[in-house]
Amino acid sequence: MGKPNIVLILNDDMGYSDIGCYGGEIDTPNLDRLAANGLRFSQFYNTARCSPSRASLLTGLHPHQTGIGVLTYDFGPEGYSGDLAENCVTIAEALKGNAYRTYMSGKWHVAKSLKKPTASWPLARGFDEFFGTIIGAGSFYDPSTLTRGNENVEHEAKGNPDFFYTDAINDQAAAYVRKHHRETPDSPFFMYVAHTAPHWPLHAHDADIARYKGRFDAGWDQLRVERLERLVRAGILKPFWRLTDRDPTQPPWTEAQHKQWLLRCMEVYAAQIDRMDQGIGRILQALDQTGQLENTLIVFLSDNGACAEDIPDDVTVDELVDRLMIAKAATRDGRPMRFGNLPHIMPGAEDTYQSYGTAWANLSNTPFRLYKHWIHEGGISTPLIAHWPAGIRDKGGIRHTPGYLPDIMATVLDVTGTAYPSQRNGKPLPAIEGQTLKPVFDADLAERATMFWEHEGNAAARAGKWKLVRKYPGPWELYDMEADRTELNDLSAAHPDRVADMARQYDAWARRCNVIPREKILELMRQQNVPPAFWERDLVST
Numbered sequence: 117m118g119k120p121n122i123v124l125i126l127n128d129d130m131g132y133s134d135i136g137c138y139g140g141e142i143d144t145p146n147l148d149r150l151a152a153n154g155l156r157f158s159q160f161y162n163t164a165r166c167s168p169s170r171a172s173l174l175t176g177l178h179p180h181q182t183g184i185g186v187l188t189y190d191f192g193p194e195g196y197s198g199d200l201a202e203n204c205v206t207i208a209e210a211l212k213g214n215a216y217r218t219y220m221s222g223k224w225h226v227a228k229s230l231k232k233p234t235a236s237w238p239l240a241r242g243f244d245e246f247f248g249t250i251i252g253a254g255s256f257y258d259p260s261t262l263t264r265g266n267e268n269v270e271h272e273a274k275g276n277p278d279f280f281y282t283d284a285i286n287d288q289a290a291a292y293v294r295k296h297h298r299e300t301p302d303s304p305f306f307m308y309v310a311h312t313a314p315h316w317p318l319h320a321h322d323a324d325i326a327r328y329k330g331r332f333d334a335g336w337d338q339l340r341v342e343r344l345e346r347l348v349r350a351g352i353l354k355p356f357w358r359l360t361d362r363d364p365t366q367p368p369w370t371e372a373q374h375k376q377w378l379l380r381c382m383e384v385y386a387a388q389i390d391r392m393d394q395g396i397g398r399i400l401q402a403l404d405q406t407g408q409l410e411n412t413l414i415v416f417l418s419d420n421g422a423c424a425e426d427i428p429d430d431v432t433v434d435e436l437v438d439r440l441m442i443a444k445a446a447t448r449d450g451r452p453m454r455f456g457n458l459p460h461i462m463p464g465a466e467d468t469y470q471s472y473g474t475a476w477a478n479l480s481n482t483p484f485r486l487y488k489h490w491i492h493e494g495g496i497s498t499p500l501i502a503h504w505p506a507g508i509r510d511k512g513g514i515r516h517t518p519g520y521l522p523d524i525m526a527t528v529l530d531v532t533g534t535a536y537p538s539q540r541n542g543k544p545l546p547a548i549e550g551q552t553l554k555p556v557f558d559a560d561l562a563e564r565a566t567m568f569w570e571h572e573g574n575a576a577a578r579a580g581k582w583k584l585v586r587k588y589p590g591p592w593e594l595y596d597m598e599a600d601r602t603e604l605n606d607l608s609a610a611h612p613d614r615v616a617d618m619a620r621q622y623d624a625w626a627r628r629c630n631v632i633p634r635e636k637i638l639e640l641m642r643q644q645n646v647p648p649a650f651w652e653r654d655l656v657s658t
């Protein structure tokens with residue numbers, strides 16, 4: 117058997133327990149099939165936010181080492197650059213050095229230049245072929261910055277009433293698989309499939325939405341209980357971990373207003389994931405029909421926990437269209453867009469631009485608390501499925517060894533027999549931060565290296581069973597993750613020495629990896645007179 121192909125499938129803003137094989141109500145037969153014939157990881161972690169997670173996933177480093185510490189903003193020489201740094205190497209670049217062909221379909225979001233190709237665009241970062249978006253979010257019917265190679269191809273969506281970004285990403289990926297087999301069958305390949313589903317806006321097809329009618333009618337309180345029961349029954353979570361309380365800002369389901377609109381929001385969110393899974397089925401079919409499925413390592417995960425960002429009802433065209441470029445002012449056939457979470461407008465169609473809100477995000481992250489942006493378990497826990505018939509013997513197994521994004525590159529280098537380069541364009545590279553998960557494919561490890569995270573001042577260290585975590589600008593909390601993975605019993609007062617020791621380790625890590633303190637980022641935003649985007653309004657006020 118030759119070198120394995122690698123297919124890395126990332127999706128966007130999806131919670132820990134949404135998909136079928138992680139306890140959710142959403143139909144994901146193709147992901148479930150990968151899980152049944154591969155492995156599910158119960159404690160895999162991302163980096164809480166779109167761009168930092170993608171930068172870390174692609175490079176095996178921490179986001180702060182890559183220039184992508186927050187999003188793709190450039191706050192000048194004292195801030196993160198907002199571009200993938202020259203002194204880091206992507207998986208694609210490393211594998212090209214080992215005779216791999218490299219393809220990417222989907223969301224890039226690790227470059228600040230949105231229209232003009234730069235040294236941080238995919239073709240300059242090791243990909244032979246690219247189709248997708250440079251920006252981090254937008255319409256699924258008419259995506260901004262749609263690009264093929266280095267060329268803007270927004271006209272492909274404009275001219276095709278049937279265009280839907282999730283389908284386009286999957287169909288391009290399946291086409292790459294077939295083209296590779298046709299034209300370069302003797303080389304192995306690496307393919308990065310980066311979905312934007314189910315990131316807002318809530319866009320989906322009526323037929324997909326209709327299949328979820330009634331699925332969520334029991335409401336978020338009851339469904340959170342049921343999800344945890346299924347996760348425990350599947351052996352993913354422990355029966356003695358207690359369900360966190362409903363988010364304190366949200367009403368009990370029985371008292372919620374605008375129930376038909378709320379249900380529609382969750383039905384559309386589910387349909388977004390369902391549609392993604394349908395297309396992943398077409399990628400699997402292409403791998404199967406070309407005889408490449410057996411020796412392809414497929415990894416699936418989400419870039420951050422479920423997202424509680426509300427699209428404000430006072431959001432303006434100025435902000436969404438002119439400044440952030442994440443929407444168009446009108447639909448392709450000229451109808452005005454209706455922005456914001458407005459309960460009299462049902463989401464789904466091209467002229468709507470909404471998000472599903474905090475209470476459903478709370479369901480998506482069952483049984484954990486908090487969301488995208490935070491380092492508590494709800495912000496960074498993701499499903500991780502690994503499928504590789506030729507390399508993973510334990511079909512349907514579950515692994516509890518903790519892992520995080522830098523491990524993905526380390527694993528890919530290990531299974532492909534690729535050395536981590538010592539330099540790029542003459543610049544020395546930092547050492548890779550991850551550790552290979554290949555031994556975990558056979559069995560859980562007794563222990564692993566300490567893991568660290570930081571995003572916007574939210575931070576954590578995980579050493580063995582202990583997790584030190586803080587919510588900016590609050591104090592450190594300490595949890596015993598073996599007894600209490602849902603972070604309900606803060607032990608910091610009982611273990612001050614352990615808190616001090618882990619905080620010292622965290623500080624040393626943050627210095628070594630060039631973490632810029634949140635206070636400094638806020639100061640740079642004020643200095644440069646950058647108005648906060650709607651998702652930053654709360655952060656700026658803290």
Ligand SMILES: [Ca+2]
Nearest residue numbers: 128129166419
């Ligand atoms: Ca995301």
